[in-house]
Amino acid sequence: MKIFSALILLFAAAHAYAAHGLALGQPVRYPAGFKSFDYVNPEAPKGGTFTLPAAGGFDTFNPFTLKGSREAGMAMLTLDTLAEKGKDEPFAIYSLLAQDISPASDGLSVTFKINPKARFHNGDPVQAKDVAASFNILTRDKAAAPMYRFYWADVARVETPDARTVVFRFKKRNAELHMTLGELPVFSHKSYPEGLAAAPNTPPIGSGPYRFNKADSGRLSEFVRDKNYWAQNLPVRKGMYNFDTVRFKYYKDDTVRLEGIKGGQYDFMQENSARNWARAYPEELLAKRRLRKHEWRHSNTAGMQGFVMNLRRAPFNDIRVRQALVESFDFENTNARLFYGLYRRSNSFFTHSEMAASGKPSGMEAAMLERVRRHLPAAVFAQNAPEPPKTDPVHGIRPNLRKARALLEQVGYRYRNGVLVNPQGRPLVVEFLSPSKTYERVTAKWRNDLAKIGVRMNVRMADPSVYRKRVGSFDFDMTVVVYANSQSPGNEQFDYFSCASAKAEGSHNWAGVCDPAVEALLKHFESFETRTELVAASRALDRVLRHQYIVVPNWYTDRYRVVYRNTLGIPARQPKYYTPAEWALSAGWVKR
Template sequence: MNLHFLLSAALAFLSVTAHAAHGLSLGQPLQYAADFQAFRYVNPNAPKGGTFTLPAAGSFDTLNPFTLKGDHEVGITMLTLDTLLEKSWDEPFAMYGLLAQDVRVAADGLSVTFTLNPKATFHNGDPVLAKDVAASFRTLTADPAAAPMYKFYWGDVSKVETPSPRTVVFRFKQRNSELPLILGELPVFSHKSYPQDLAAAANTLPIGSGPYRFAKAESGRLSEYRRDPHYWAQNLPTRKGRYNFDTVRFRYYKDDSVRIEGIKGGRYDFMQENVARNWERAYPDSALHKRHLSKHEWAHRNTAGMQGFVMNTRKPPFDNILVRRAMVESFDFETVNSRLFYGSYRRSNSFFTNSTLAAAGKPQGAELALLNTLKPQLPPQVFDEKVPEPPQTNPASGVRPNLLKARALLEQAGYRYHQGILKDKNGKPLTFEFLSPSKTYERVTAKWQRDLAKLGIKMTVRIADPAVYQKRMNGFDFDMTITVYANSNSPGNEQAVYFGCEAAKTDGSRNWAGVCNPAVEKLLKRFEHFNSRAELETAARALDRVIRHQYIIVPNWYADTFRVVYRDNLGIPARMPLYYYPTEWALSSGWRKARP
């Protein structure tokens, strides 16, 4: 996944890698040489020790992180399972050896071979062998109880071979430029973990080889991990200076007010705040200083993707594109941003917001040439009009002009306004439910509810318990909800999970909107193999344009900084990575320092 450089150099590198290499890169030469000692965004001499406590939303009822069913504990995969390769956060998409001491891509691009590090051991003392890698892959992609995202993510793998105890070969159905790298993200667990299947071990921990061991859980309210002092990889370049806390603890909360009061009460050592109002008003300096806490804003260069209110096109009323367009027109971002968010956000406008992958204006050049190959399957607007941008609210006239546009679209769709209610030709009122996993969006939807009521539309807001919410999402049992299409600067197989026909009919997939379109299916193939960075950008812009013309989402907002609160005895490396998520970086690269 989840970049600014020509891909041709990387492909040349990959094809040359008929010999073993210490890493792979997509888009540029590797930044770290074979003899590098540690990543530049860590402190290789960071001391070990201390406890690091984090908030975690919801609850959990299973310790098996791979099943579709259940509420999963958040730390197991990240802390107890190693992957074949480790991602560099200083590069758009580059992976370096972890369980695999080297990697080799075939000259024809149709296979990748990983050679495992002979020092790698599981927590039960067994060596990590090729049979474990193969068993992990097959469990995640073929077990009916596994979450379906794995099957889609590595869908171009035709078979796995283990020609020797520490050599594993993945063979591909076709050339896929990113597949050798994303296979490096495979979480590896012992073949002894699930001897029958996942369903028979619904609450069973996998046997991992990671830096931490699971220590305890308390009724879905707390989970705790202890650092393994004998961790096999602690001196590898990809692990040096990382995972320094002796104990990592997650405290779960179901109400956001509990999280806010928890940080002010000193229950957590680190917290990311995503709500602008909370950032401005909920954390007075005096309360934080009593607990040796302070607020910080960290810059980043991550692609923002798309956050928004996604509409389920599988069912009415959102199976009608005119209704979806009216929803987009009716949302008053500018007023919400100024009144509720203190003007701190920018509007999301693309599924690749804040990147060179976003479509703009009318199609031209290589993008137009690509779209022309799909012209019979695309509406004329894709070629004749500029790519849709979210509407703006003029402070002088307010949202009224946008609501008038929305009303015209609804009338075009066959709805009529009568005595305060908008009805279709059969007299059925236009109503829908907004499904939310928390109370966070109540203030936003309250303003929108009033504006929709002016059109005669009734929107009800249903706040569901996290377990209920996830169950309904897995079964696509919703009209509209809040979600994030997370993207990197190197989009790939995950686009099929978001927009592919197979994903649209697979419970638990991330094709929340139900997109299934012949032109989109052909565009998705462009992410499987490309010969240059320019080709990837062209495919991304074309896909972005086509999906935006389908109006499946009411765009929300994004920020180009992370807002975090943490203790003054948390050590943070002097240099920050370019592409990262703050909680993961602090947990993996921070350390406990002595107060003066």
């Protein structure tokens, strides 16, 4: 038996390697034994309080359930993952709970060896059974948000050969699965012994840098730093999570948020409204609160923000209707009048990146598209990748509206008594589900322009909880969403665009895309071997989606607009890829 076991170990060693970190398609930036990330201050002092605004409210401390409004900081602050993502690389992970990571050379499994120092907040050691329980609950429990099932759909099973070793076996080769599993949030197997539905408001037992402290009726949540945090001296945590207390103050209305920052209630806030940025922050008032405005550049893929149309409903299941709505939106005028010219037009599901399709398909991208040619319109090959229409500087939006009306007439709509009606005499009415008053202003001119060609748009405001419920159940005609893409797109594309996700409530396939060409292209995100192949697959998918006109593209900026207190210490060097609040929270400190 001992000889047999030894042979198994030798075989395993020959077919896998243990690493402190992994990067997709290129070497890791940080070598074994590195001291800290370059975008943190390893000597940052500990102490102080950091207060952030959070939209809406919450009615559950369980961060994984599909139902309810989740508290903002629970998963981020109290749970460690198997590995930490590096923010200077498109996709790299470094050991956190996992002491080392061993992907099999055949691409059909990955092994994580748990750090023996890892401890949960209740004092228990983090073990392989906890990792397995976390994965199984997130991917199999019907009460869990479905994104986890899509994200790790190619995992066949989880094995725990010993207390500190966990092995994920794959159904098939998947180019990034061994790395995305490093993002698994790990909680104690004691957290949900009866499943998520039996504990709808129970916080998980975590091992992260903070412990949940208290909450106030969905209006405030507070976390305190674990001064005995097991990982505080690891390279991936050195100089990070320095505040003794982190608070989230919830607001129902954007006016409350603005008054909160001007009243000194928050230490840091990202401003997404160009109008607010230009007009709502008098310098002298901010100075009294020791606050200041800053602009931080970034290299992040902007993804796609847009007004998504629900293809599950008529008339949005007709591409000509969707294209007409795209033609009718006057971005240039909206940007000038409402946004002070601060935005650029989103043109791709991978805006602001090398993964955005352009021109006609060529090279590896063309070869991928050729394999699904029978499912694609000829325009995909013959025309340049669609770009959002522009408003004529002389004639304004009128030429675009004429195109839109012509498209709608092709569908069968006719202009009668000032409105477009279908052959059954029903008028064309679109309901825009809005999450905030901001979009009432944005859609005001659009509504007027659509009325000129006989289309009525109704704007329905919904409070955050109702909005999340309606979007999660796909109960809308059109709303605003963000297809948030990283520098290394992968399994999340199935959540956005697969037929399976189109039928799963709570998924991020808001448009209801279910298309054979898209299904085939999604497989490339499982099986690529080089970054060149990943970029080609992204461009091919982007091109096909843009030819389907599922969103009215919005806008983006290549910088973050933030307001923060002068007492906040920020590392001298920013990472390449980051979100501002998360980086400030994890790498900032209170100046002494």
